[in-house]
Amino acid sequence: xxxxxxxxxxxxxxxxxxxxxxxxxxxxxxxxxxxxxxxxxxxxxxxxxxxxxxxxxxxxxxxxxxxxxxxxxxxxxxxxxxxxxxxxxxxxxxxxxxxxxxxxxxxxxxxxxxxxxxxxxxxxxxxxxxxxxxxxxxxxxxxxxxxxxxxx
Numbered sequence: 001x002x003x004x005x006x007x008x009x010x011x012x013x014x015x016x017x018x019x020x021x022x023x024x025x026x027x028x029x030x031x032x033x034x035x036x037x038x039x040x041x042x043x044x045x046x047x048x049x050x051x052x053x054x055x056x057x058x059x060x061x062x063x064x065x066x067x068x069x070x071x072x073x074x075x076x077x078x079x080x081x082x083x084x085x086x087x088x089x090x091x092x093x094x095x096x097x098x099x100x101x102x103x104x105x106x107x108x109x110x111x112x113x114x115x116x117x118x119x120x121x122x123x124x125x126x127x128x129x130x131x132x133x134x135x136x137x138x139x140x141x142x143x144x145x146x147x148x149x150x151x152x
Contacts, residue, residue: 002124005116008038012112016105022093024086031086035079038112042072045119048142053123056130063122071115078108 011034018027050058050065058065085101127136 002116002120004037004041005112005120008034008041008112011037012105012109016102019093019098019102022091022098024089024091024093028086031083035083038075038079042075044143044146046072048139048146049123049127052131052135052139053127056127058123058126061122061126063118068115068118068123071111071118074111075108075115078111082108 011030015027015030015034018024018030021027046069050068053068054065082101082105085104089097089101127139131139
């Protein structure tokens, strides 16, 4: 699951590069792909990973499931706000509007980095330490099955 975080970073960078190129159609497509994958990732974590984390004792850590859920909500709010702002940009893109949007996106980037650290240093290592291997495999298979419901 942590590898997906690198993919989110890659997609977000593609979007930001398109903004710098002032290619709004490409920036919007890249943002849509980025936002969709990030939302899906958060949903899968909430349905499958965080319940296992809570059951294994994650509530007693520095990064309890409720904190992860709050951050997911913040990410969704940022995505909705940025999606609206991106849709409202008109061509030719005004320098001030572009800089303002990039500044707002920096907040999202920072939140993602903080959240990735929390999951990478707390949630997933905790699960590795507190779940036996069959339980870890079961959680991953459940996530894969939810992601690809038609796979055998």
